[in-house]
Amino acid sequence: MQGITESAVDEYLLSILPPRDSVLQEMEAQAAKRDIPIVGPAVGRVLFQYARLINAKKVFELGSAIGYSTLWFARAVGEDGEVFYTDGDPKNADEASGYFRRAGVAERIHIGVGDALEQLTQRQREFDIIFNDVDKEYYPRVLDLAPNHLRRGGLFITDNVLWSGRVTEQNAKDKDTRAIQEFNQRLYAMKDFFTTILPLRDGLAVAVKA
Ligand SMILES: C[S@@+](CC[C@H](N)C(=O)[O-])C[C@H]1O[C@@H](n2cnc3c(N)ncnc32)[C@H](O)[C@@H]1O
Numbered sequence: 001m002q003g004i005t006e007s008a009v010d011e012y013l014l015s016i017l018p019p020r021d022s023v024l025q026e027m028e029a030q031a032a033k034r035d036i037p038i039v040g041p042a043v044g045r046v047l048f049q050y051a052r053l054i055n056a057k058k059v060f061e062l063g064s065a066i067g068y069s070t071l072w073f074a075r076a077v078g079e080d081g082e083v084f085y086t087d088g089d090p091k092n093a094d095e096a097s098g099y100f101r102r103a104g105v106a107e108r109i110h111i112g113v114g115d116a117l118e119q120l121t122q123r124q125r126e127f128d129i130i131f132n133d134v135d136k137e138y139y140p141r142v143l144d145l146a147p148n149h150l151r152r153g154g155l156f157i158t159d160n161v162l163w164s165g166r167v168t169e170q171n172a173k174d175k176d177t178r179a180i181q182e183f184n185q186r187l188y189a190m191k192d193f194f195t196t197i198l199p200l201r202d203g204l205a206v207a208v209k210a
Contacts, residue, residue: 051076056128062116063134067096136176164204
């Protein structure tokens with residue numbers, strides 16, 4: 001995907017990152033080879049850092065693919081934490097569970113196959129972090145749902161909120177772009193959340209619940 005920052009700046013930001021362990025490296029290589037849209041290492045570090053900042057122990061992910069962002073969260077929550085992986089594709093879940101085993105974090109991850117929004121609906125208000133990375137057309141629906149499942153002081157984090165810059169289009173025709181525009185506008189207007197967008201990679205919205 002085309003970054004939203006200058007490509008030289010993107011390359012610099014990636015070049016200064018410390019090397020990842022062999023499991024994350026293999027996931028990154030697979031994602032590059034098969035064009036799987038993972039958050040990548042710069043955003044992975046942000047997810048880890050925010051989880052540590054609020055001492056998160058329970059994380060729910062909507063849209064986990066091969067489990068790359070899940071693995072960053074799983075390491076951040078530690079041995080006594082839990083991460084809920086969700087994806088609609090059982091093949092992704094199989095592949096992800098192999099990586100989780102190899103990384104030694106399988107016990108702290110619950111794997112759920114099927115619609116991520118439905119799976120979240122069935123949970124209580126209990127999460128320290130909800131991470132949203134499903135298909136973009138669902139973003140407004142995720143916004144109706146996710147806040148009710150977060151504790152106070154919890155974080156609602158969403159990827160791709162700048163959508164390669166397409167969010168700047170007036171009267172956008174594409175449904176994904178329109179969904180993200182609506183999502184961003186509504187999220188900033190929510191009285192019980194304080195939101196910022198980090199213009200890193202494809203844009204990451206971080207909203208803290210009052
Ligand atoms: C952008 S990828 C997730 C990448 C992952 N968060 C990472 O950074 O490693 C989006 C994934 O969400 C899944 N997905 C999209 N909409 C979904 C839905 N409504 N329920 C469950 N999974 C969904 C797709 O199958 C895809 O694997």
